Amino acid sequence: MAEEKGLARARAVYRNRRHRAEELKAAGKKVIGYLCAYPPLEMMTALDIVPFRLLGDINEPISKADSCLPSVVCPFIRSTLDLGLKQRYEFLDGVVMAHSCDVAEKTAHIWNIYLKPDYFHFIDTPHTAGPSAVAQHRGLLAAFGKTLEELAGKKITTRSLKEAIKLHNRQRALVRQLYSFRKPDPPLISGVETLQVMVALMSLPVTEGNELLEEVINEVSRRQDSPPQKKARLLVWGSILDNTSLIEMMEGLDASLVMDDTCVGSRFFWPDVELTEDPLDGLARRYLVDVKCPRTFRQTNDGGKTKDYRADLEARFGYLKEYARDWNVQGVVLQSLRYCDIHGYEVPQVKDYLKGLGLPSIYIEHDYQQTAMAPLKTRIQAFLEILDRG
C-alpha cells in the first residue's frame, strides 16, 4: 500500500481502513476510536494518539447489535456497534464518544458495558450553542484531556495542543482546497472519489492525512481523466454517508455530486479552530458552535427573541446558499438515514429555505443497506427529470 499515491492510496485506505492503524499500533502507537464529529481530534494528536473514526459497514447485515439496541434507531450506529460486537474494532486501545445524538449517547454506554474497552471516555456535549453551553463544553473537554493524559502517561501542553490545532487546521484548509476542484464543470474530482479521500483521512494520523491530501491535490489539479460532464450538479445534505454506494448510484445517473453537507465531508472539515490563548477555548467553540449538525439546536442570533421565521432560516442555513452559489448547484438531495430524528426534524425547514432560494430539492430516507438502492434510484432519476425540464 505504501507505494500507492494520491487517489489510488485514498481508495486503498477506504477499502481497508484498519490496515494502517494496525501497523501504527504494532509500532507502539495508541489508536483511539471516536464516534461522530464531536470528540476534538487535536487533543489526541497532541498526545501522539491516533484518532480513528468509528464507521459502520452497509455490506454487513446487522445481526448482533439488535440484542442490545432497539431496531428502530439509527441504522448507522446499530451497524457500528454491530461491528464492535463482532470484534472488528478489537485493535483499538479504546474509544471516545460524545452525546452527539441520543442514540450515540446510549450506544456509548452500551459499548462500554459490552465491549469493555481499556480506555473509554464519554463527552456529554451540550445541545445548544449559547455562551453558557460553550463554557460547559470547555469544562467537558478539560475533563477529556485528563483521561487522555492518564492513558498517554504524559501531559497535554499548551504548545503541543496549539501544534496539533495547526496540523488539523492545515488538513481543513487542504480539504477546502480539494473541494474547490469540484467547482468547475465537469468537476475535477467525483463525489465518489471525494468520499474515499474523506474516509481515508479519518483512518490515518493527521500528518499522513495531510500528505495524502497534498498528493491528491497535486494529482487532481493536473489530471487528464477527470469525471465526464453530466446534466445536473447536485449537493447532498443530511445524515452520515460513510459508503460510496448512494453517491455512486447518483453519479451513475446523469448527475455530478459537487458539494456535500454531511459529516464525512464538509460538515466535519469546514470550520477551522481559532488559535486562542488557551487553546481549549477555541476547541470548545469550534466543536460545539461551528460544526453545523442539526444535533445542536440553533436560534437566530438574538437568541430567538424575534419571531422572524425567514431570519431564523437564514441564520441556520445561510451557508447552504453560499455552497449552492459557489459550486453552481442545480438541485439538492436531502437524505436521512431511517429513524434519524435530528435530521428528520430539520427537513421541513431546510426544504422550505431551499424553496425560498428557488433551489429544487428532494428528500429521501434510506436504510443503510447496499441492497435497497433500486427504489431510491427511481426517486433520484425522477428528480433529475424534473431538473432537466425545469
Place this chain on the structure above:
Amino acid sequence: MSKAKGHFAGIDLGSTMTKVLLIDGEGQVVARRHGPTGAEHRRLANRVMAQALEEAGLSLEQIDYIVATGYGRVNIPFADCEVTELSCHARGVSHLFPRARTAIDIGGQDAKALKIKNGRLIDFVMNDRCAAGTGRFLEVTAAALGIKLEDMGRLSLEATESVKIGSTCTIFAQQEIVGLITAGKPLPRILAGLHEAIARRVLEMARGLEIEADVVLTGGVAQNEGVVRAIGHNLGGKVLVPDEPLYSGALGAALLAGDMASKASANGAAVPGRERRLEAARLYEDLED
C-alpha cells in the same frame, strides 16, 4: 402532443402488470395490451409488446421511438430509452385531463402522488418499501376473503357505512379482518373499511404536496370503484379516473417518446436510440450474477 410522424410506444413494466401502448403521430391510441409481470412472466415483456404490435398491424421497425418505464424499465432490450414512471404518469394524466394538478397513482406495490404544472411533473412523493395500502394489499385481502379482486370495489359500494380498520400493514390488516368476520360484520362493510384505510394512507402521504384540484386517480387500483369513492369522500371533492387507469404510465411513456422524437427532429437531429432486440427483459437479478 407535438405532431410527430410515425408511431410511438410506451412500455410500463410494473411490479404486477406489464402494459404496452402504441400511439400514432396524432397521439391516438392504436393498440394497448397488458400481461402479468409475476415471477414466471416477469422476463416476458417482449410477448406483450409482440401482441400489441400484432393488434396494431405494425412491426417493431415501424415504431419510431420506444420509452420504457416502471420498476423494470432498466434493461428492456427493445426500448430506446427509459424514463421514470413518475414523469410518465404525469405526462399521461395531463394528456387525458389537461386541468389535472395532482395525480395519485396506486400500483401493485407502491403508491405515489404527483404534482403537475403545465403538463409536467414538478414534485412527487412515493411510499416506502412496503406494500401497505397498495394493489398487493387488496390482492392478498381478496384471497383471504375468498372473493375476486375485481369484485371488491363493487361489493363495497353496497355498504352505506364502513367498519374501522386501523392497520394498512398487509399482515396486521388480515388479523383485523379475521376478527371482524368472527364478530359477524357484513362483508361489504369490511371491504368499505379496507378501502377507507387505503384512502387515508395514500392521502396522508399526498398531503405533503398540498393537494390541488383537479385530482386524478390512476394505476391499477383506480379500477376499484370502492377506493375511488373512499378517496373522493376523504378529499371532500370529485376524483377523476381515466377510462383505462392501468395504462396511464404506458400512455405517458408513448407520448414522451413522441415528444422526444419531435424535439430531436426540430433540432435536425436523430433521436438517440439503442439497438433493439425483441427479447426477454433482463432484470437486476440477472445482471448481478
